[in-house]
Each structure stands twice: as C-alpha cells, then as structure tokens.
Amino acid sequence: MPHRKSLASVWRRIPQRYRMESTMCETCGTYFFPPRNFCPTCRRKSKIKHYAAKGTGKVYSYTVIHVPQEGFELEIPYVLAVVELDEGAKLTAQLCDVDLEDLKIGMPVEVTFRRISEGKGGGIIHYAYKFTPISGQNK
Amino acid sequence: MAGIVGYGAYIPRYRIKVEEIAHVWGKDARAISGGLGVKEKSVPSLDEDTITISTQAARNALEYCGIDPQKIGAVYVGSESHPYAVKPSATVVAEAIGATPELMAADYEFACKAGTAAMQTCMAFVDSGMVDYGLAIGTDTSQGRPGDPLEYTTAAGGAAYIIGKKDTVADIEATYSFTTDTPDFWRREGEPYPSHGARFTGEPGYFRHVRGATEGLLEKTGYKFDDFDYVVFHQPNGKFPMRMAKKFGIPKEKIEVGLLTPMIGNTYSGSTPLGLAAVLDVARPGQLILATSFGSGAGGDSFAIKVTDKIHKNPRPVKDYVERRSYLTYGEYIKHRKKIRM
Structure with missing residues (x-):
C-alpha cells in the first residue's frame, strides 16, 4: 500500500481500506479487489456489482521484508502477503501478530484494522486492513 | 429501559513483565509486583492505537449481537490517548464498522472513566428515543514516563458496548x-x-x-x-x-x-x-x-x-485475549511505545 500524499486519494480509498468494499462481475462471477468498474474478461458484457468482503481468506504467498520502505523502519522484519479472500480475489497486505516461524502458505487469516503509516510532522494517520492468523481467540 | 445489546473486548497480544521493567531501573521486582498486585501488562503493537483497538472491540460487539451497523445512531469513544488532538477517533471507528453517515459521534476524555461516561450518554439517547442503538467504547494505550511507578501498570486495551432497548443481554437498571x-x-x-x-x-x-x-x-x-x-x-x-x-x-x-x-x-x-x-x-x-x-x-x-435470559456465549471472550500473549524485552517495549527519539 504505497504512501500517498494526496488527502483526497486517501479519503477516496476509505471504503476499500476500512471495510474491504469492492466490486464483482455478475456475468462471470469474478470478485475484484481493489474495485474495478469494468470486467477485463466480459468487457462490454460486464455487470459490475458492489460487495464487501467477509475479511477471511488464506495466505497465497508471502515474503518477509528486511529492507523497508521509508516509514516502516521500526516494523522490520515484517510480513507482506498475497491473501486469497474466500470470495476469490487476491490482494497484497501486511500480516500482523504473527510469528515468523509459524508462517505457512495456505494458513487461514482474517482481517484486522491497523495503522499503516503516518504523514511526517503531524500529518494524517493512514488506517487500513491487515491480516492476522485465525487461531486461539479468533476461532 | 436501556441495556446492553452486544459487547466486545480487545487486548493487544504483547506483554511486558513487571520484573523486566524493575530490572532496568534497579528496583526490587518482587516488592513492586506484590505492592501493586500486577505481574505483567499489555503493550500495543506498533500499528495499534486507540482507534484500532476501539474498532476491533466494536467489530467484536457487532459480531456478538449481529445487528446492522447502519442502525447505530451514536458512537462515543472514551480515551485519554486519542491519536489526534483534533480529529475524532469516533469518526474513524464509525466509518470502519459501517455506521456512517447518519449518526451522532464524538470523543470523550475523563481519565480512566471516559468509557463509562460514553455508556451513560448512549443510555440517555436510547431512553429518550433519540437513537435505537448507541455504541459506547472505552479504550486506552496509556502512557507512563520511563522510571515512573506508572510505567509498571500503564497498559492497552478496550471494550465496546452496544446500548439499546430491544433484545438486551443485560439491562442497566x-x-x-x-x-x-x-x-x-x-x-x-x-x-x-x-x-x-x-x-x-x-x-x-x-x-x-x-x-x-x-x-x-x-x-x-x-x-x-x-x-x-x-x-x-x-x-x-x-x-x-x-x-x-x-x-x-x-x-x-x-x-x-x-x-x-x-x-x-x-x-x-x-x-x-x-x-x-x-x-x-x-x-x-x-x-x-x-x-x-x-x-x-x-x-x-x-x-x-x-x-437477561438473552445472554449467550461470547465468540471472542476476554479470557482468550488475556491468554494470548507474547513477551517483550524492555528494549522492544520502548520501541513499541515509541519512546526512542530517532
């Protein structure tokens, strides 16, 4: 999730970042994340509908970041994963509250709401989804 | 009569032991732990604050009772560690749970009792008929000066209460x-x-x-x-x-x-x-x-x-959050609490 300076672009993404709202194509049944207003498969036959992801899925792939981008220095090593949502859409997100030795492709995860980054010098705080393993209290 | 329709808790997973803090400051850990009656305290993750903890507690409360968040007419977040001095925590929480835009919202501050003050406000709104459901949250990521006795106890966590009249699991008499x-x-x-x-x-x-x-x-x-x-x-x-x-x-x-x-x-x-x-x-x-x-x-x-007889099993009980824990050293703790000037 790149750090964006424009307040308007952050604000426009609130529905997808806070509530995982996106779109799907009714014609072919494909779920998108982030939202598309056009289905690349069905093209002019696209029937685009709004949906909110349940927020559960599994780790499709992951990588451990040791050399962070600016603003993430305190968090290393942290996990960036491709999560496959139960609806079928895949998205890139940070995994949190996870021990590196427990990481596994296919591990079930669920959405949580966390700080992603913050603007320098008293700037706005960016909040969004991250994913956390489903275990213990999350069962 | 207003009552609790749903409730949810959230406690971050990290802990530091009183013993670990006492060791750094050259104090007698056993005397301090015994004197305070505290063994360890919760510590927020680097990406957690009052807004994220409140949101998780509120989502758990919604999961408990299953009401439509659009029916919530008031959101009040009580804390003394709101991330912003100006800009409400309540608007972020309300947006994140899908309760906006038709609602009243504000942040409360009254040291450790801002959460119960929020509950009273929601009770009054419900009893007066101004809203069907109100969401009251008490959360903190409290701060203690390094070396101060407060440092042994200042912790992080929160709970959310959905106050309403219909299908209450507990009535506030x-x-x-x-x-x-x-x-x-x-x-x-x-x-x-x-x-x-x-x-x-x-x-x-x-x-x-x-x-x-x-x-x-x-x-x-x-x-x-x-x-x-x-x-x-x-x-x-x-x-x-x-x-x-x-x-x-x-x-x-x-x-x-x-x-x-x-x-x-x-x-x-x-x-x-x-x-x-x-x-x-x-x-x-x-x-x-x-x-x-x-x-x-x-x-x-x-x-x-x-x-009331509507009380039912909490899918995310407090006990599970208390038992989920991962210990930090003092060095990791001060990084988590952003006490290091970089």
Missing part, C-alpha cells in the same frame, strides 16, 4: 455518578506523559469517588452489596479494587472474575468496561452486577446491571 474537582492525576496539552499526586491518588481520588458513586447507586436503587453476584471496580492496580471490596465487606470471589489488572495492567478507559465484559462472559440470566468506574480529576460512575 440504574446509574449514579459522583464528581468533584480533585487534582490527583493530569496531563497538560502537549505533554507526552501524565503527572500524578502519588499517594494523593488513593484516598482523596480513587477511594472517595468509587465509594461516593457506589453508595449513591445503592441508595438510589435500594440494593445491598449482598444482592450483587459480581462486582467490578476500576482497577488501576490489583490492590485498590480488592481494598475497596474489603471495606464494603464484598467477598473476594465476587470481584476476582472481573479483575484483569494483575494479568494485563491498567487499561485506563478500558479498565471497567473490560472487567465488566469478563463478567458478562460468565454471567447467567438473572444475575446482578455492580460496576463502578473511576476517572482522575475526578469522578466515579456506578451501574447496576441485571443479566
């Missing part, structure tokens, strides 16, 4: 508040850490206001201590609520269920709401709960809460 101007604990604008009056926080602060609110509630309702099955008092440490209970002649078993401070520290605005949530997790229909919060500055809010 009465509430009573006791408020005075008492300078026992404060934090000035722009200051990173609070200051406190050390022993002055005890009798003139905590005990006077918890006693005042609780006795006022008993007089208002006609209840006696024996009528209550569980008691939750604000828990700045493990000792104060036990001492208060002893003075009132309340047996230990009635207070222990809701006493979380020994394991997670003082979650400030989250303290009484989390203690009450731990009690609701195990309470049976018909049982009566006494809960009294305390906020420095100072005041106490007391509640008489009767559990």
Whole structure:
C-alpha cells in the first residue's frame, strides 16, 4: 500500500481500506479487489456489482521484508502477503501478530484494522486492513 | 429501559513483565509486583492505537449481537490517548464498522472513566428515543514516563458496548455518578506523559469517588452489596479494587472474575468496561452486577446491571485475549511505545 500524499486519494480509498468494499462481475462471477468498474474478461458484457468482503481468506504467498520502505523502519522484519479472500480475489497486505516461524502458505487469516503509516510532522494517520492468523481467540 | 445489546473486548497480544521493567531501573521486582498486585501488562503493537483497538472491540460487539451497523445512531469513544488532538477517533471507528453517515459521534476524555461516561450518554439517547442503538467504547494505550511507578501498570486495551432497548443481554437498571474537582492525576496539552499526586491518588481520588458513586447507586436503587453476584471496580492496580471490596465487606470471589489488572495492567478507559465484559462472559440470566468506574480529576460512575435470559456465549471472550500473549524485552517495549527519539 504505497504512501500517498494526496488527502483526497486517501479519503477516496476509505471504503476499500476500512471495510474491504469492492466490486464483482455478475456475468462471470469474478470478485475484484481493489474495485474495478469494468470486467477485463466480459468487457462490454460486464455487470459490475458492489460487495464487501467477509475479511477471511488464506495466505497465497508471502515474503518477509528486511529492507523497508521509508516509514516502516521500526516494523522490520515484517510480513507482506498475497491473501486469497474466500470470495476469490487476491490482494497484497501486511500480516500482523504473527510469528515468523509459524508462517505457512495456505494458513487461514482474517482481517484486522491497523495503522499503516503516518504523514511526517503531524500529518494524517493512514488506517487500513491487515491480516492476522485465525487461531486461539479468533476461532 | 436501556441495556446492553452486544459487547466486545480487545487486548493487544504483547506483554511486558513487571520484573523486566524493575530490572532496568534497579528496583526490587518482587516488592513492586506484590505492592501493586500486577505481574505483567499489555503493550500495543506498533500499528495499534486507540482507534484500532476501539474498532476491533466494536467489530467484536457487532459480531456478538449481529445487528446492522447502519442502525447505530451514536458512537462515543472514551480515551485519554486519542491519536489526534483534533480529529475524532469516533469518526474513524464509525466509518470502519459501517455506521456512517447518519449518526451522532464524538470523543470523550475523563481519565480512566471516559468509557463509562460514553455508556451513560448512549443510555440517555436510547431512553429518550433519540437513537435505537448507541455504541459506547472505552479504550486506552496509556502512557507512563520511563522510571515512573506508572510505567509498571500503564497498559492497552478496550471494550465496546452496544446500548439499546430491544433484545438486551443485560439491562442497566440504574446509574449514579459522583464528581468533584480533585487534582490527583493530569496531563497538560502537549505533554507526552501524565503527572500524578502519588499517594494523593488513593484516598482523596480513587477511594472517595468509587465509594461516593457506589453508595449513591445503592441508595438510589435500594440494593445491598449482598444482592450483587459480581462486582467490578476500576482497577488501576490489583490492590485498590480488592481494598475497596474489603471495606464494603464484598467477598473476594465476587470481584476476582472481573479483575484483569494483575494479568494485563491498567487499561485506563478500558479498565471497567473490560472487567465488566469478563463478567458478562460468565454471567447467567438473572444475575446482578455492580460496576463502578473511576476517572482522575475526578469522578466515579456506578451501574447496576441485571443479566437477561438473552445472554449467550461470547465468540471472542476476554479470557482468550488475556491468554494470548507474547513477551517483550524492555528494549522492544520502548520501541513499541515509541519512546526512542530517532
């Protein structure tokens, strides 16, 4: 999730970042994340509908970041994963509250709401989804 | 009568032991841990704050009762660690749970009792018919100056209550508040850490206001201590609520269920709401709960809460959050709490 300076672009993404709202194509049944207003498969036959992801899925792939981008220095090593949502859409997100030795492709995860980054010098705080393993209290 | 329709708790997974902090400052860990009645405290992750903890607690409350978040007409977040000085935590939480835009929202601050103040506001809105459901949250990621006695207890956590009239799992039969101007604990604008009056926080602060609110509630309702099955008092440490209970002649078993401070520290605005949530997790229909919060500055809010036959299993009980833990060293802790100047 790149750090964006424009307040308007952050604000426009609130529905997808806070509530995982996106779109799907009714014609072919494909779920998108982030939202598309056009289905690349069905093209002019696209029937685009709004949906909110349940927020559960599994780790499709992951990588451990040791050399962070600016603003993430305190968090290393942290996990960036491709999560496959139960609806079928895949998205890139940070995994949190996870021990590196427990990481596994296919591990079930669920959405949580966390700080992603913050603007320098008293700037706005960016909040969004991250994913956390489903275990213990999350069962 | 307004009551609790749903509730949810959240406690971050990280902990630091009192022993680890005491070691850094050259203090006697056993004496401090024994004196405070606290073994360890919760620490937020680097990406957690009052807004994220409140959101998770609110989502858990919605999961518990299954109501449509669009039916929530008021969101009040009580905390003394709101991430912004200006810009409400409540708007972010309301947006994240899908309760916007038709609602009233604001942040509250009253040291450790802002969460119960939010509950009272929501009760009044529900009883007056202004809203069908109100969401009241008490959360903190409290701060203690390195080396200060507060550092052993300042913790993070929160609980959310959906207040309404329909299908209540516990009815709030009465509430009573006791408020005075008492300078026992404060934090000035722009200051990173609070200051406190050390022993002055005890009798003139905590005990006077918890006693005042609780006795006022008993007089208002006609209840006696024996009528209550569980008691939750604000828990700045493990000792104060036990001492208060002893003075009132309340047996230990009635207070222990809701006493979380020994394991997670003082979650400030989250303290009484989390203690009450731990009690609701195990309470049976018909049982009566006494809960009294305390906020420095100072005041106490007391509640008489009767559990109804709608109470059901909490899918994310407080106990599971208490037991989920991962320990930090002091060095990792000061990084988590952003106490290092870079």
